[in-house]
Amino acid sequence: MAVFDLDNTLADTAHRQHFLEGRPRNWAGFFAAAPQDPPLAEGVTLVLEQARECEIVYLTGRPERCRRDTLDWLAGQGLPEGRLHMRSNADRRPARFTKLEILRRLARDREIRFLVDDDELVCDDAERAGFAVVRARWAAKSAALEDAQEREGRT
Numbered sequence: 231m232a233v234f235d236l237d238n239t240l241a242d243t244a245h246r247q248h249f250l251e252g253r254p255r256n257w258a259g260f261f262a263a264a265p266q267d268p269p270l271a272e273g274v275t276l277v278l279e280q281a282r283e284c285e286i287v288y289l290t291g292r293p294e295r296c297r298r299d300t301l302d303w304l305a306g307q308g309l310p311e312g313r314l315h316m317r318s319n320a321d322r323r324p325a326r327f328t329k330l331e332i333l334r335r336l337a338r339d340r341e342i343r344f345l346v347d348d349d350e351l352v353c354d355d356a357e358r359a360g361f362a363v364v365r366a367r368w369a370a371k372s373a374a375l376e377d378a379q380e381r382e383g384r385t
């Protein structure tokens with residue numbers, strides 16, 4: 231299976247990053263605007279290509295309450311069907327812990343071809359744990375989002 235992150239790997243969050251720049255951060259606004267994310271062409275090409283050869287799994291730091299919107303978005307972009315792993319609504323740990331935990335679980339009974347993710351810390355930890363990684367470097371970086379991901383464990 232090939233495992234894909236969503237935000238800034240397949241979905242362009244640039245238009246909603248302003249919700250995280252104020253204090254307090256507007257997480258509700260940030261996630262509510264996700265259905266309007268434009269797709270990222272490089273990620274979409276890669277996921278469509280991989281879907282011809284293996285099972286696709288989506289692994290995102292978005293909370294479970296975004297599941298309906300996220301499934302609709304994936305279908306709306308014509309992306310392959312696949313299991314969607316999300317963060318439980320109350321989980322505030324940084325993505326590199328939650329994602330690695332799920333990767334390890336998936337790897338127990340399936341071969342993982344690679345993880346595609348834009349978060350360098352997630353990629354570093356996954357590589358250290360022995361997973362192959364494709365670093366998604368095609369979206370514009372957001373300092374506010376990176377900071378929020380690592381310190382507040384929200385996405």
Ligand SMILES: [Mg+2]
Pocket residue numbers: 235236237238239347348349
């Ligand atoms: Mg991401």
